[in-house]
Amino acid sequence: MFVNIFGTLLLLGFFSIQLSNSLECYSCNSPQSCRSPGKTTCSNSTANATIAHLQQNFVGNFNNQTSRDYKCISQNYTSLYSNITYKGCVYNRVEVCNLSPKNTALKRQKCVQCSSKLCNPAGTFSSSVLTVFVSLFVVTVYKVLNL
Template identity: 40%
Template sequence: MWKKVLICVVLVAFVGVQFANSLTCTKCTTPSGCKSPSSETCSNSTANANRVHLESYHSNVPTVNGSLNFACANLTYYHAANYSHTSEFLGCVFNETKVCDLTLTNTASGWSKKCLQCGTDYCNPAGTFSGSAYTIVGSVIAVLLAKVLS
């Protein structure tokens, strides 16, 4: 009996490690697209693609050749005079990018930005499925497997 429970716990632990090691961010690049955003799992390829997008708005985006440290970014670009929302970026970036410190290239036309960089799943904006939900689901699966295997 305990052998079966131990196997189930180990199985759940391996599944949980996958969720713990992969940061997932909300993804969109336009104000209209952000009304129903998608999600993306952070990797070197997604962070590099988003770096290219950020270079169209910022002059000092650093090049990172590869990293295992990622963050979720939320940048809103607007005209300061009338606060008209001109552009939006939500996505995965390298943690070393420090998106809130990037310099806008088009400040002469009155552009400003609001910025958030964070390191938990769906924190750009806040997620609806938290880490505790994974624990609950994993526990339910472990109990069901223990009952089936006993």
């Protein structure tokens, strides 16, 4: 019986370690797809897809940047004739927001690199709605308590 309990706890420990190392990020690669981005769990495959995007659009050396740790990214670069919008996973060693675009006319509008679940937001509308609802709740509670 002790062996069964120990084995079960050991198995749960392995699953907990795997779950704690997985990072979920929003994912999209164009202004159109970023209007309603998908969600992805970071892996070598998703980080390598981001490296391919970075190699195509930014100046930098991306060799030997792999690791077992990841970060979420959100980029938005614009110019009069071009736009780069991208969300996804990247190896934590790659400093995405320090890269320069190959197209020098592009200007950074937004660049976020973060390491918590879904920290590269899909848009500002949802956070604005949340702010409004929290504000309304606080005002309602304040008025109720002051009656």
